Amino acid sequence: MRLDCSASVPERAVAARITVESGRTLALLGPNGSGKSTMLEVAAGLLRPADAHVTLGGADRVLCQDATAWLPPHRRPVTLLTQDPSLFAGMSVLDNVAFGPRAAGHGKRASREVARDWLDRVGAADIANAHASTLSGGQAQRVALARALATRPAVLLLDEPFAALDVDAAGHMRTLLSTVLADLTVVMSTHDVLDAAMLADDVVVMHDGAVAERGTRAEVLGRPRHSFTARLVGRGLVRVDASTWTAPRPSQVSLRLAADLPESSTAEDTWHGTVARVEGHDDVARVWVDTDAGDLVADVDPLIIDRRILTPGAAVACTVASDVETYPA
Amino acid sequence: MTSTMPTAPAPTLEGTPFAPRWLAVPAIAGAALIVLPLIGLATRVEWAQFPALVTSDAALAALALSARTVAWSTALVVILGVPLAVMLARLEFRGMDVVRTVILAPLVLPPVVGGLGLLYAFGRTGLIGERLTLLGIDIAFTTTAVVLAQTFVALPFLVFSLEGALRADGTRFEAVAATLGAGPWTTLTRVTLRRVWPALVAGTVLAAARALGEFGATLTFAGSLQGVTRTVPLEIYLQREADADAAVALSLVLVVVALVVVALAYGGATRVARARVASGRSS
Incomplete structure (x- = not known):
């Protein structure tokens, strides 16, 4: 079911609108504190800001909240899964999953039947x-995922579903989600580009409580138009001219000291800038460079590079490979 | 994380206590102050006559009355106290601090003052009592008055034990239950109260124990009529001069009941709480 959720929460400096079309998975991408969880809480009805509008569906829509209407969370066909599984203690795994169907008024036996089925689908039947x-x-x-799915939500909200898991468990969970989310309408908040790249159809990038950009996964992650998005996906972003952007990968940019550049060289694919910061990524040094046209990022081999380049403030010249895509702003 | 966490408490190294050793002196003195009277009582019991003393007509009447009234007042405490604790813990309303302070009052008031208050509220000439009398209902100096007096003094024990537990537990699980489609009543009974169960049990037991020992408010508001309002504490007080042996025997019964109940309930609650801390961090 389509979800349209807009809210202004001044207490948390959040003002945004997110929509997800029926059957699609939307990734809400942004760092901690960018307002992702706030939007999900508003959609689920756990937060009730004065200024919010939440509707589900198209023609036969369910109005969840507007200036006068208010549907409490338990009446919304929406289920929220948080990074903390929050299983109910004092209940078996099976009864945890059967909780939703039971609350919906189904009998104990029928609910457990449904629960067993969902546990099987998430590969947890043995526990x-x-x-x-x-x-x-x-x-x-x-189990928390099975419990959420067992309520047959019209929209499933996932708030950083992997944040509390170790690398192995997060990997398994991601694989699992990629199969069970196929036909559902899902909004998933995450700070990890990989989650968005693997699971989402559409992406909304949130920054400082507002939407920085939105579009299909390929458009947003492959052709960023906001410096913040480019940073998230680990790419540089510069304006080639007034109406054209390019976002080269770190491997597509080479660096040398500005002083070493032959005076005659004024190639179009060379940008001058200063080193802003240097990060370690496995065995390479990732160098972020501020230029007049935007940021560029390059991976260099610290064993062979001139060490002066690895010093913040160094004046450098960046050369971008000629095959890098440019796209309209 | 949970699978590798030891379930036993972490061992402390011997010879490195985490408190000053001299604390033992006042600590032992404090324990002695409580234990010595109990021992003193036990040494005065006429063991040969004990069965006869606690099965006399007066003693049996008092024991039966106490059992009956404590059962009623404990039920009332739960029926009234659980909603009160939930209101205080979960709702924000103006004057909440005032309400909480007033509800705390029976904990610190001399019970005889509570008894007077009950008399002027529910007594024949009291605030509500006057109207009740017109309807043919007399509360003061009846068994109902005993139950009311016990409920009055015992209610705060449950309310504060439960309110604290509810606040500490937070609303996270209630939010989860709500998004899973559970209405407020289902959430309260199947999630919230299940999580604070140890506090509910401990609070109920404390309240029952307090009701069992109620004396001042009962005497003031309900009087001391055998089989009607003379509970075990009143019987003990009455027999204390007339038949000290009977008073001591009944006292011992109360001591044993109190110790058994507190040990069972508190031990159980503590075990549950420990188990939850040890294994439930991730849940």
Whole structure:
């Protein structure tokens, strides 16, 4: 079901609007504190700002909140899964998953039947009778996912579903989600570009409580138009001219000291700038350069590069490979 | 994370206590102050006559009355106290601090003052009592008055134990239950109260124990009529001069009941809480 959620929450400096079309997965991409969770809480009805508008569906829409209307969270066909699985203690795994169907008024036996089915789909059928408090983080998050799916939500909201998991468990969870989310309408908040790249159809980038840009996954992640998005996906972003951008990958940019540049060289694909910061990425040094046209980033081999380049403030010349795509602003 | 966490408390190295050793002196003195009277009581019991003393007509009447009234007042405490604790913990309203302070009052008031207050509220000439009398309902100096007096003094024990637990537990799980489609009542009964169960049990037991020991408010508001309002504490007080052996025997019964109840309930609650801390960090 289509979700349209707009809200202004001055207490948290958030003002944004997100929409997701029926059957699609929207990634809400941004760092901590950018307002992702706030938007999900408004959609779920856990936060009730004075100024918000939440509707579900198209023609036969369900009005969740506007200036006068208010649908409490338990009446919204929306389920929120947070990074903390929050399984109910004192209940078996099976009864945790059966909680939603039970709350919807189904009998104990029928609810457990449904729960068993969902546990099977998330690959947790073998722990159905375990006590919720005995599970590992990865297992618990699987069960929490089954519990959320068992409510058959019209829209599933995932708030940083991998943030509390270790690398292995997060990987398994990502693979699992890529199969179970296929036909659902989903909004997933994440600070990890990989989640958006692997799971989303559409991406909304949030920055400082507002939407920085939005579009299809390929458009937003492949052709960033906001310096913040470019930084998230680990690319530089410069204006080639007034109406054209380019976002080269770190491997497509080479650096040398500005002083070493032959005086005659005024090639179009060379930008002058100063080194802003240097990060370690495995065995390469990633150098971020401020230029007049935007930021560029280059991966260099610290073993062979002139060390003066690795010093913030160094004046450098950046050369971008000729095959890098340019696109309209 | 949970699978590798030890379930036993972390061992402390011997010879490195985390408190000054001299604390033992006042600590032992404090324990002695409580234990010595109990021992003193036990040494005065006429063990040969004990069965006869606690099965006399007066003693049996008092024991039966206490059992009956404590059962009623404990039920009332739960029925009234749980909603009160939930209101205080979950709702924000003006004057909440005032309400909380007033509800705390029976904890610190001398019970005889509470009894007087009950008399002027529910007594024949009291605030509400006058109207009740017109309807043919007399509360003062009846068994109902005993139950009211016990409920009055015992209610805060449950309310504060439960309110604290509810606040500490937070609303995270309630939010989860709501997004899963559970209405407020389902959430309260199946999620919230289940999570604060140890505090509910401990609070109820404390309240029941307080009701069982109620004396001042009962005497003031309900009087001391055998089989009607003379509970065990009143019987003990009455027999204290007439038949000290009977008073001591009944006292011992109360001591044993109190110790057993507190040990069972508190032990159970503490075990549950410990188990939850040890294994439930991730849940």
